[in-house]
Every structure is written in structure tokens, then in C-alpha cells.
Amino acid sequence: MAPEVIEGQAYDGRCDWWSIGIILYECLYGHTPFLAEEGRQETKENITNFQSRFFFPQQPHVSDKGQDLLLKLIRQRSDRLCSRRYELKDNGQLDAGMSTDFFGRHVFADDGEDIKAHRWFRNVPWDELHMLKAPFVPRVDGPEDTRYFDESDTGADLTNAREKRALTPAEVRCVLEECHPATRNLAVDLVSKPAGEANLRDVDQQIEDALDVPLDEKSLLKRFVRECGPKERKRPRDKILRDPKTRDVALDIRKKTAFSGYTWKRMTPRTYVGLL
Incomplete structure (x- = not known):
């Protein structure tokens, strides 16, 4: 806002x-x-x-x-x-x-x-x-094809979802073996705890402020944290979607009725003139 x-x-x-x-x-x-x-x-x-x-x-x-x-x-x-x-x-x-x-x-x-x-x-x-042709054109099999949507955001009970195993310090150093020792040490510290969207801003700033990390390795380190670091668990805000007894039924109904009654119709130039 x-x-x-x-x-x-x-x-x-x-x-x-x-x-x-x-x-x-x-x-x-x-x-x-x-x-x-x-x-x-x-x-x-x-x-x-x-x-x-x-x-x-x-x-x-x-x-x-x-x-x-x-x-x-x-x-x-x-x-x-x-x-x-x-x-x-x-x-x-x-x-x-x-x-x-x-x-x-x-x-x-x-x-x-x-x-x-x-x-x-x-x-x-x-x-x-x-x-002009769009730079990316989705390829779907039908109106119910949701392959481009992240299932983790649809309302699943993420409190019980399996978390990605955190890398051990030895594994981090192995993946970044060609990087400077200071880069590897900082990487071990950064992926030791889950990070959310707000935390990633602080992580980026911490990487930028690290004087002993070579400049050309800072972008690599930011990408490494995002791809390999553990993520914070997300939970739906809606209590109905958090309840295992109601979430599946509620989500199914909402998917089927989300756009019920809505149609898109191109406006004619005359209509635009009438709005001015």
C-alpha cells in the first residue's frame, strides 16, 4: 500500500x-x-x-x-x-x-x-x-490442469508436511568445495536455520556485509541458501483449511465455485467512451 x-x-x-x-x-x-x-x-x-x-x-x-x-x-x-x-x-x-x-x-x-x-x-x-506473443505460454491439458500452481499453497496441512532434510556442515562444504573457505563457513551458518521471505532479506544483507566473502561468490551464496536451505513451514490463514476434517471438502468446493457467475467480455471502443 x-x-x-x-x-x-x-x-x-x-x-x-x-x-x-x-x-x-x-x-x-x-x-x-x-x-x-x-x-x-x-x-x-x-x-x-x-x-x-x-x-x-x-x-x-x-x-x-x-x-x-x-x-x-x-x-x-x-x-x-x-x-x-x-x-x-x-x-x-x-x-x-x-x-x-x-x-x-x-x-x-x-x-x-x-x-x-x-x-x-x-x-x-x-x-x-x-x-505480440507472450515470452511464456502455459501448456495445459484443460481447465482443471493446475500443474503451474504450487500445491503447498493450496491449503494442505503443512504442519504435518515432510520437511526437506537440512544439509550437514560437511555436505555444505562439499557442495561449495570450489568456493573460498569464508564462503563455505558462512553458508554452513546460514542454512542451519529455516528462513522465510522476510528472513531472506536479512540473509542477503548479511552476505553483502561479509567482507571476507569474495564479491563474485556472493550471488552464488544467495542462490545456494534459497535452493538448499530449510524453509519455514507455511500454514493457511483460514482455520477451515487448517482443519484436517474440513480442508479437503472446503478446498474442493472453493476450486469449483471460484469463478462461478463471472465471464470476461471485451469492451467496445464505444463503451470506453461512455466511461470517460
């Missing part, structure tokens, strides 16, 4: 472009920038104080164009990159009643023009994007 939403201020379409910046950051770095291990309240405090909590990790390398785009999305609402029309509205140079929703909040149509014009997207053919 954008800081203005957390603070209970009046917000507009610009809060969604903050969220896009957060998602882009996670796509590039593998984690969100403000997640706190302590919990939601601490995460919210990180967001409201984002100017002092925001930073770019050294690895992986992201171009200056990518970092510039992130900096222009993850910033105060008044300076956030999206559309100059919001700035004009804030300055009273635009009719405030032109583009409001039912609750009076401002959402300008096609308000991402300044983002699309950013130099990071210089070679993106926006007008033809919908006609």
Missing part, C-alpha cells in the same frame, strides 16, 4: 502506481523493499518512513535506467511518475470534477503515459503489445 493509504489520507489513482513500483522492485530484486520480519505493523512503519528505509541492494545488478524508474514510482504522491494531469489538478489548473469515481476520488483514464515514456521502456512497442 502507498503511504497516503496507510496514513488514512485522501488518495487517487497515483496509489496504484506506487504499487506497480513495489511489484517491479520485487521482480528485479526478489523481495519487497519494506517487508519487516517483525510483522505488518513494522512493515507499515517502514512504508510511512520510506524515504529513510528505501535502498537498492548491490546484487543483482540493475541498470541506472531501472533504478531511476523505481525511484520515480516509489516516492511521495505529489512527485510520483504517472501523469502530469494529477499535478495540474493539485495546482487547481484542471477541473477537479472531470475525472472522479463514485466516491469522488480522482482516476484519470490512461494515466500512465509518463511511465510508458520513461527511458527504461524506450524500445517497448506499447501500441502493438497486445498482438
Whole structure:
């Protein structure tokens, strides 16, 4: 959530472009920038104080164009990159009643023009994007084929799931035998305890701060921890899905009725005009 939403201020379409910046950051770095291990309240405090909590990790390398785009999305609402029309509205140079929703909040149509014009997207053919073949096309056997979904997140009783056996110190050193001794020693320490998403941020920072670990081995060590280190057990938040007596039936019903009554229909240009 954008800081203005957390603070209970009046917000507009610009809060969604903050969220896009957060998602882009996670796509590039593998984690969100403000997640706190302590919990939601601490995460919210990180967001409201984002100017002092925001930073770019050294690895992986992201171009200056990518970092510039992130900096222009993850910033105060008044300076956030999206559309100059919001700035004009804030300055009273635009009719405030032109583009409001039912609750009076401002959402300008096609308000991402300044983002699309950013130099990071210089070679993106926006007008033809919908006609290009996707870089990854799922291959499924039918509407019930769920091969691309992680079964561990569907509501199984993960408290009784078999955990992956932790590697012994000797096995860790054997796998990383070509690495520097300091790298192997740190790896033994890092995979000795389970890590969740929030912990991995601290792990990455610990690796970055390790002066005796060669720079060219730090990325390898981060990947090793993610692939070979034990993971924290996940449990469904829903009590019904945690109960062995009800989880299977409830999950089956939810799968069958998740999209009941919903259909997708392409809107005609005339319909779009009617919404403006």
C-alpha cells in the first residue's frame, strides 16, 4: 500500500502506481523493499518512513535506467511518475470534477503515459503489445490442469508436511568445495536455520556485509541458501483449511465455485467512451 493509504489520507489513482513500483522492485530484486520480519505493523512503519528505509541492494545488478524508474514510482504522491494531469489538478489548473469515481476520488483514464515514456521502456512497442506473443505460454491439458500452481499453497496441512532434510556442515562444504573457505563457513551458518521471505532479506544483507566473502561468490551464496536451505513451514490463514476434517471438502468446493457467475467480455471502443 502507498503511504497516503496507510496514513488514512485522501488518495487517487497515483496509489496504484506506487504499487506497480513495489511489484517491479520485487521482480528485479526478489523481495519487497519494506517487508519487516517483525510483522505488518513494522512493515507499515517502514512504508510511512520510506524515504529513510528505501535502498537498492548491490546484487543483482540493475541498470541506472531501472533504478531511476523505481525511484520515480516509489516516492511521495505529489512527485510520483504517472501523469502530469494529477499535478495540474493539485495546482487547481484542471477541473477537479472531470475525472472522479463514485466516491469522488480522482482516476484519470490512461494515466500512465509518463511511465510508458520513461527511458527504461524506450524500445517497448506499447501500441502493438497486445498482438505480440507472450515470452511464456502455459501448456495445459484443460481447465482443471493446475500443474503451474504450487500445491503447498493450496491449503494442505503443512504442519504435518515432510520437511526437506537440512544439509550437514560437511555436505555444505562439499557442495561449495570450489568456493573460498569464508564462503563455505558462512553458508554452513546460514542454512542451519529455516528462513522465510522476510528472513531472506536479512540473509542477503548479511552476505553483502561479509567482507571476507569474495564479491563474485556472493550471488552464488544467495542462490545456494534459497535452493538448499530449510524453509519455514507455511500454514493457511483460514482455520477451515487448517482443519484436517474440513480442508479437503472446503478446498474442493472453493476450486469449483471460484469463478462461478463471472465471464470476461471485451469492451467496445464505444463503451470506453461512455466511461470517460
